[in-house]
Amino acid sequence: MTVMQALLIALVLLVFTVGEAWFAYPMINQPLVLCPIVGLIMGDVVTGITAGATLQMIFLGTMQIGGTxxxxxxxxxxxxxxxxxxxxxxxxxxxxxxxxISMLGSFLIVLAYIIRGLFNPKVEQLINDGNGKGLERLYYGLAVIPEIPRVLAAFITLLIGSNFAKTIIDFIPATVIDGLNFATDLMPAVGIALLLRMMWNKKYGIYYVLGLLLVSFFQLEVIGVAAVGVVLAVILYIEGDKLSGSGQAKQVVTTGAMSVEEELFND
Structure with missing residues (x-):
């Protein structure tokens, strides 16, 4: 790997991480987006896309909840x-x-939090002094400065770690590699299971069963199942809107009738 490739990949990581927070978390720092860009830089877009799709499924249930x-x-x-x-x-x-590496990278996330915390007294001072320009400059600086250790770690690892990594891979027995092949097939299911564990609801469970039946018995691809889901969503929205409209109409009629009675008794 060349210095330019390692530098470009590190810059992509920095730009997309900062952009994720600046643009209200549009999910641009996910493997599905980053890995194809890495493949483009490395000259192998196909592997980048494949790796991105696979790793996205693995990290599908990974999210920050509370202080974790x-x-x-x-x-x-x-x-x-x-x-x-x-x-x-x-x-x-x-x-x-x-x-x-992603597990070790969590320590760098904590380090970024610590770096931001070190600037809290400076922020308070700028606020007390009424220095809006200084506060604005510090705001933009703190969007980038805490990410520098993480980006440097990525750059150094990419630059000097590939040969060392190749040595490690060559020493791994073929049986272990075969085991990883099977694990790769299972990991997407694990990612979906983690997501379902947080989202599962008896009310929506029937739709999961419907998707399973569409894939198992009708051999539909993911796009086909998604299209069926969109159609169902539109149907449920229309029917729900109709029921809501009729309920409001009944309420209006009832309210009107009661008002007539009140007027009668008031006379």
Missing amino acids: VPADAPLGSVIGTAFAISMGKSVEVALTFAVP
Whole structure:
């Protein structure tokens, strides 16, 4: 891997991480977006897209809830994909590096929080002084400065780590690699299971069963199942709107009748 490639990948990680917060979290720092860009930089877009789709399913249920610090999916994904492409290996190698690196990357997320916290006294001072311009400059600076250790870690790892990583992969027995192949097939299911665990509701469970039947018995692809879901959503919206309208109409009629009675008794 060249210095320019490592630098570009690190800059992509920085820009998309900052942009994620600035643009109200549009999910642009996900493996599905970052890995194809890494593939474009490395000259293997197909592997980048495949790795992005696979890693996206793995990290599908990874999110920050309360004070918990999740695995750093963007960092692990870009480094794992870059290593796999530079070594000419398969997506399973990207998975091998992405998961542990993302776990280690959570420490860098905590470090970013600590760096932001160190500037709190400065923020209070600027507010007390009424220095709006200084506060604005600090705001933009704190969007980038806390991410510098993470970006530097990615750059150094990409620059000097590929040869070392290749040595490690060469020493891994073929049986372990085969096991990772099976694990790769299972990990998307694990990601969906984690997501369902948070979203599951008896009221919506029937739609999950419907999707399972469409895939199992009618051999529909994901796009087909999604299209059926859109049609169902439109039907339920229309029918719900009709029921809501009739309920309001009944309420209006009832209210009108009561008002007539009141007028009669008032006379």
